[in-house]
Amino acid sequence: MAVAVVYVFTILLSIILTWFTLCVRKRQVGEPPLENGWIPFLGVALEFRQNPLEFLRSKQRKYGDSFTCKIAGNFFTFIMDPFSYSAVFRQGKNLDFQTFAIETSRKVFGHADFNDPIYNRNYKEIHALFRQTLQGPALHNLTSSMMENLQTVMLRNKTSEWTTEGLQSFSFRIMFEAGFRTLFGREEKPSEMENIEPKKFQMTTAMDNFNVFDRAFPEIAAGFPIYLLKKAYTAREALTERLQHKYLKKNHGLSALIERRMNLFDQMPYLDELGKARTHTAMLWASQANTLPATFWSLYYMLRSPEALKVAQTEVERVIQESNQKLDKMKKTVVLSKEQLDSMSALGSIIDEALRLSSASIMIRVATENFVLNMDSGKNVSIRKGDRIAMFPQMIHMDPEIYENPTEFKFNRFLDENGQKKTFFYKNQRKLKNFLLPFGSGVSECPGRFFAVNEIKQFLALVVFYYDMELKDPATPVDIDCSRAGLGILPPKHDVLFRYKLKDCISE
Numbered sequence: 001m002a003v004a005v006v007y008v009f010t011i012l013l014s015i016i017l018t019w020f021t022l023c024v025r026k027r028q029v030g031e032p033p034l035e036n037g038w039i040p041f042l043g044v045a046l047e048f049r050q051n052p053l054e055f056l057r058s059k060q061r062k063y064g065d066s067f068t069c070k071i072a073g074n075f076f077t078f079i080m081d082p083f084s085y086s087a088v089f090r091q092g093k094n095l096d097f098q099t100f101a102i103e104t105s106r107k108v109f110g111h112a113d114f115n116d117p118i119y120n121r122n123y124k125e126i127h128a129l130f131r132q133t134l135q136g137p138a139l140h141n142l143t144s145s146m147m148e149n150l151q152t153v154m155l156r157n158k159t160s161e162w163t164t165e166g167l168q169s170f171s172f173r174i175m176f177e178a179g180f181r182t183l184f185g186r187e188e189k190p191s192e193m194e195n196i197e198p199k200k201f202q203m204t205t206a207m208d209n210f211n212v213f214d215r216a217f218p219e220i221a222a223g224f225p226i227y228l229l230k231k232a233y234t235a236r237e238a239l240t241e242r243l244q245h246k247y248l249k250k251n252h253g254l255s256a257l258i259e260r261r262m263n264l265f266d267q268m269p270y271l272d273e274l275g276k277a278r279t280h281t282a283m284l285w286a287s288q289a290n291t292l293p294a295t296f297w298s299l300y301y302m303l304r305s306p307e308a309l310k311v312a313q314t315e316v317e318r319v320i321q322e323s324n325q326k327l328d329k330m331k332k333t334v335v336l337s338k339e340q341l342d343s344m345s346a347l348g349s350i351i352d353e354a355l356r357l358s359s360a361s362i363m364i365r366v367a368t369e370n371f372v373l374n375m376d377s378g379k380n381v382s383i384r385k386g387d388r389i390a391m392f393p394q395m396i397h398m399d400p401e402i403y404e405n406p407t408e409f410k411f412n413r414f415l416d417e418n419g420q421k422k423t424f425f426y427k428n429q430r431k432l433k434n435f436l437l438p439f440g441s442g443v444s445e446c447p448g449r450f451f452a453v454n455e456i457k458q459f460l461a462l463v464v465f466y467y468d469m470e471l472k473d474p475a476t477p478v479d480i481d482c483s484r485a486g487l488g489i490l491p492p493k494h495d496v497l498f499r500y501k502l503k504d505c506i507s508e
């Protein structure tokens, strides 16, 4: 017995020693300080995941503006100095985003490998569609479609009673359905014209499936096989089932984005029908996963601040009066053009401030060669092939030197003295180019960012216009759930109750 223990002990000890002598990476000349962590493979993953902001702040105090950490088998070099972000964005030559992004997305959505040459040429075309169909002139169509869909969903129930609901539940269900219809269209049924609810059950199911799948997203993206997460897998497959071309083709009001993606996928002989549908599930996720919590926070902070709510009401009234629309129950819907939305700078500031407080995305690039990164300070940092460069903009968003009292919501933080969008922010008396990055930047910048801000603005304008609203308990703040840090907009830890009521002149 004792002999066996000695054997086991010896074997373990030699494994550990081998690991330390052979497998532990050593810092080389010119490389940033290195933190291997003490757990084989995982490195500092646990510490990092627990609280990325605090982890990075403590390493920054120890090492300065760049350092390398081992996280789950990969080496990440963090760039902490916001003035050096541009140096990374400019390094297109030695840094890859797409290969890495498609790999991650494949793990989660199970779609085809678009890095494979048999798809690659078409994939470039598909990628180019984002800009063509989500920005510029195309945004007008999306905007008016979203405006209509939001009101269809909001005005289905014209009761004049006060209704109590979770604020998250309220904003998620309205935005999910309206956003879904705006991209993927809707089944045309005559009853829909009557503002009755023919599809409630299906849309509720889709929304439930989306939530179940989205809750498991962090584990799946981190590499946990989705096949082992039964509920998430079933939910994803159910969403995908409904997004097959045979159903989408029957829908009315498909967005140009989805219509043109469908055309391109139909020209790809190696892609089967479910394979096409999986890419649509990925698109559905991209269009909703961040937008929903961002909408929640925008509405939540607006309602919590009487000043913000007042300013928003004044702005909405001004814009609606300017366009000669009255609060009138005979009128089917309110129309706000894209130009009018653009002119609503107070709502814009409320949204930007909500994004600043809730965004925790991480920007990642993979080094395709050994190369030297020239930091803004003049320092040069050697990066090894295969390593990742990472930027965590929450460090900027929560920097008290850039944003005074950074954890506080200030509705007018992004307004200048003329009430216009403020674009000057400073650190060390230097003007910052990158001060608000909820949408990423460089090659991976979110192509839906203009549409996203527009749709949240539309939502805020319409709820202010249609409803009287109050939070049940405005004094108690709701905490942010940090467990999804790295993946985008963080959700609240729990829902908060509020009550709302259609204004008397609208209700029936």
Ligand code: HEM
Binding pocket: 101, 130, 134, 286, 287, 288, 290, 291, 294, 361, 362, 363, 364, 438, 439, 440, 443, 444, 445, 446, 447, 448, 449, 451, 452, 453, 488, 489
């Ligand atoms: C508040 C809402 C949103 C936020 C905060 C947001 C944020 C982001 C971020 C940070 C990325 C880059 C991910 C990375 O670097 O790995 C991204 C990518 C993307 N977003 Fe958004 N997004 C939002 C809404 C939308 C909407 C409404 C759409 C479309 C309708 C959309 C479509 C996309 C697409 C297609 C990509 C991938 C782009 C690529 O592969 O190059 N997003 N988003």
Ligand SMILES: *[C@@H]1O[C@H](CO)[C@@H](O)[C@H](O)[C@H]1NC(C)=O
Binding pocket: 137, 138, 141, 256
């Ligand atoms: C906008 O919609 C109109 C009418 O549905 C269509 O003719 C036009 O091509 C669309 N524009 C864009 C840029 O998608």
Ligand SMILES: *[C@@H]1O[C@H](CO)[C@@H](O)[C@H](O)[C@H]1NC(C)=O
Binding pocket: 157, 158, 159, 161, 162, 163, 164
């Ligand atoms: C409309 O809302 C009221 C109040 O919440 C609710 O009692 C009623 O059942 C709803 N009506 C419909 C048709 O959903």
Ligand SMILES: *[C@@H]1O[C@H](CO)[C@@H](O)[C@H](O)[C@H]1NC(C)=O
Binding pocket: 374, 378, 379, 380
């Ligand atoms: C960093 O590299 C650049 C050329 O890439 C060089 O001009 C500069 O002198 C180097 N800086 C330092 C501090 O070594």
